[in-house]
Amino acid sequence: MTIAVVVFPGTNCERDVTHALGLVGADAELAWHKDRDLGGASGVVLPGGFAHGDYLRTGAIARFSPIMAEVERLASEGVPIIGICNGFQILCEAGILPGALIANRDLKFICKPIHLRVESTDSVLTRAAQVGRVLRIPLNSYEGNYIATDIDTVEDAGNVILRYSDPRGTVDDRSDPNGSTNSIAGVTNENRNVAGLMPHPERAIEEILGSSDGRVLFESFVASVEAVHA
Amino acid sequence: MIYAFVVHIGRKAGLSDPEGTTTGKALRDLGFRGVGNVAFGRTITLEIDADSQDAARIKVDEMCQKLLANPVMEHYTIEAVS
Secondary structure, X not given: OEEEEEEOOOXXXXXXXXXXXXXXXXXXXXXXXXXXXXXXXXXXXXXXXXXXXXXXXXXXXXXXXXXXXXXXXXXHOOOOEEEEOHHHHHHHHOOOOOOEEEOOOXXXXXXXXXXXXXXXXXXXXXXXXXXXXXXEEEEEEOOOEEEOOOHHHHHHOOXXXXXXXXXXXXXXXXXXXXXXXXXXXXXXXXXXXXXXXXXXHHHOOEHHHOEOOOHHHXXXXXXXXXXXXX | OEEEEEEEEEEOOXXXXXXXHHHHHHHHHOOOOOOOOOOOEEEEEEEEEOOOHHHHHHHHHXXXXXXXXXXXOEXXXXXXXX
């Protein structure tokens, strides 16, 4: 059981993600964006960064990298896939996840720990967490402002898995760092096998990093991969 | 023949536009009166080698749908300039 961590030109944190997956007991291997075959990977992570410089729009060029045809195929087959930050933006551009990410409300790059409230455990990223649990995880993005023309559809389908909140789990405009619609920080797809989030859980994986709250998200993902693989 | 086009890409109505909102506020703060909605977009100039302008425009439209615009959040118009 191997999880592929996809590297585009401009990707970062791919080694942090690999380390995080190792900490929760999974084998991970880096895959280059020009690969066309993920060799039977049981799960896929699209990490953060600035793939292809984020030219045109975040994720717009990356979604046409050769590897993405394979990622789309695996997504349609039910393989667990997650996108972190830029990886989330790429999955949205590819139409695998609903919505899009635009410039932050205050037009500032945000790099700080924020709080997230778990909204649903029906996703490959949250199944080991509890609804209402608050996680402290770093956010690191300029284009993290979530929008969707069909926001009611996204909400009604239960596709919202994480919202920005205050430390006590209250969700309002003040606890929404970047202006995301309905404070949405993470979503899943209809089939519940693909999920994305803007914050970086791999940067909150051990206490030495200031928080280990990101760990439960990787545990969820690895448990999801094992469930499909079993 | 080479045909030139300007593609204008903008955010769909109803979706937030932080650049536009902030710029509109800055203009009002500077004392400009009567400033209503301010919207940001992107302009892309393209030269296309094709047999006719119509054929070139069809290509540009395909490019907009596939890459240049994100249909989830953007609309676009194509203007022929030569």
